[in-house]
Amino acid sequence: xxxxxxxxxxxxxxxxxxxxxxxxxxxxxxxxxxxxxxxxxxxxxxxxxxxxxxxxxxxxxxxxxxxxxxxxxxxxxxxxxxxxxxxxxxxxxxxxxxxxxxxxxxxxxxxxxxxxxxxxxxxxxxxxxxxxxxxxxxxxxxxxxxxxxxxxxxxxxxxxxxxxxxxxxxxxxx
Numbered sequence: 711x712x713x714x715x716x717x718x719x720x721x722x723x724x725x726x727x728x729x730x731x732x733x734x735x736x737x738x739x740x741x742x743x744x745x746x747x748x749x750x751x752x753x754x755x756x757x758x759x760x761x762x763x764x765x766x767x768x769x770x771x772x773x774x775x776x777x778x779x780x781x782x783x784x785x786x787x788x789x790x791x792x793x794x795x796x797x798x799x800x801x802x803x804x805x806x807x808x809x810x811x812x813x814x815x816x817x818x819x820x821x822x823x824x825x826x827x828x829x830x831x832x833x834x835x836x837x838x839x840x841x842x843x844x845x846x847x848x849x850x851x852x853x854x855x856x857x858x859x860x861x862x863x864x865x866x867x868x869x870x871x872x873x874x875x876x877x878x879x880x881x882x883x884x
Contacts, residue, residue, distance in 0.1 A: 724758060725758075726754060726757055726758065730757075731752060731754065731767065734752045734753075734757065735752075736750040736751060736752055736769065737750070737751050737752075737753070738750050738751075739751060741775075741777060741778050743778045743848060743851055743853070744775060744778045746774060746775045747774070747775045747776065747777055747778060748770070748771065748774045748775075749768050749769070749770055749774075749776065749777075750768065750769040750770070750771075751766050751767070751768050751769075752766065752767040752768075753766055754766060754767055755837075761840065762839065762840055763837055763838070763839065763840060764837060764838055764839075764840050765835065765836075765837040766835070766836050766837070767792075767833070767834075767835055768833070768834055768835075768836055769831050769832070769833050770794075770796075770824075770826045770831065770832040770833075770834075771826065771831055772826050772827075772828060772829055772830065772831070773825075773826060773827075774825070774826055775823060775824065775825045775826075776796075776823060776824040776825070776826075776832070776834075777823050777824070778823065778848050778850070778851070779799060779821050779822065779823040779848065779849060779850045780821055780822070780823070780846050780847060780848050780849075780855075781815065781818055781819050781820060781821040781822065781846065781847055782815070782817050782818065782819070782838075782844055782845070782846045783817060783818050783844065783845040783846070783847070784817050784839075784841055784843060784844045784845060785817055785838050785839040785840075785841050785844045786814070786815060786816055786817045786819075786838060786839055787814075787815050787836065787837065787838030787839070788812065788813065788814045788815065788836065788837050788838070789812070789813045789824070789834050789835070789836050790811075790812050790813075790834060790835045790836075791807050791808060791809050791810065791811045791812075791832070791833075791834045792809060792833045792834055792835060793809050793830070793831070793832075793833045794808070794809070794826060794828055794830050794831055794832035794833055794834075795807065795808045795809075795826075795827065795828040795830075795832065796808075796824050796825055796826045796827050796828065796832045797824065797825050797827050798813065798822065798823070798824045799821075799822060799823050799824070799825075800813070800820050800821075800822045801820035801821065801822075807824065817839075821847070821848075821849050842858065842859060843857065843858050843859075844856075844857045845857075852866060852867040852868070853865065853866055853867065854867060854870065
């Protein structure tokens with residue numbers, strides 16, 4: 711059995727037991743575009759060395775947001791609420807969410823984000839593709855994130871320039 715087939719504790723290949731997930735450390739992250747987005751995350755798929763899917767167990771404290779309002783052009787993602795309550799903004803609609811609710815976002819989809827509006831933690835499972843390339847738009851800040859080969863570049867919408875092919879008749883001839 712190769713290391714790629716086993717988790718960090720090397721107990722059972724391809725499996726994280728509930729006790730192992732409970733013992734995993736959380737990584738706190740504040741979104742660079744919104745200081746109200748504070749997530750405490752356990753990287754489940756990384757523990758099993760998965761390459762094509764990112765699966766995370768996320769905990770968001772009361773009053774905090776889950777992500778900057780966004781959508782992806784090339785990567786699909788899903789969210790399954792495990793516990794707690796909140797408000798999901800999907801496009802122009804705001805909807806109450808609670809344990810058992812599921813959201814699936816195609817590529818592209820309506821922009822989306824969530825906020826924990828309850829007195830308890832909002833806990834959810836989020837997953838998505840890990841393509842080598844993706845583009846995400848942030849409509850509220852009018853910015854675009856371009857990710858390629860592990861590099862991330864953020865550009866303001868007003869700085870995007872149209873790129874057109876030069877007509878053949880304008881090409882120099884030898």
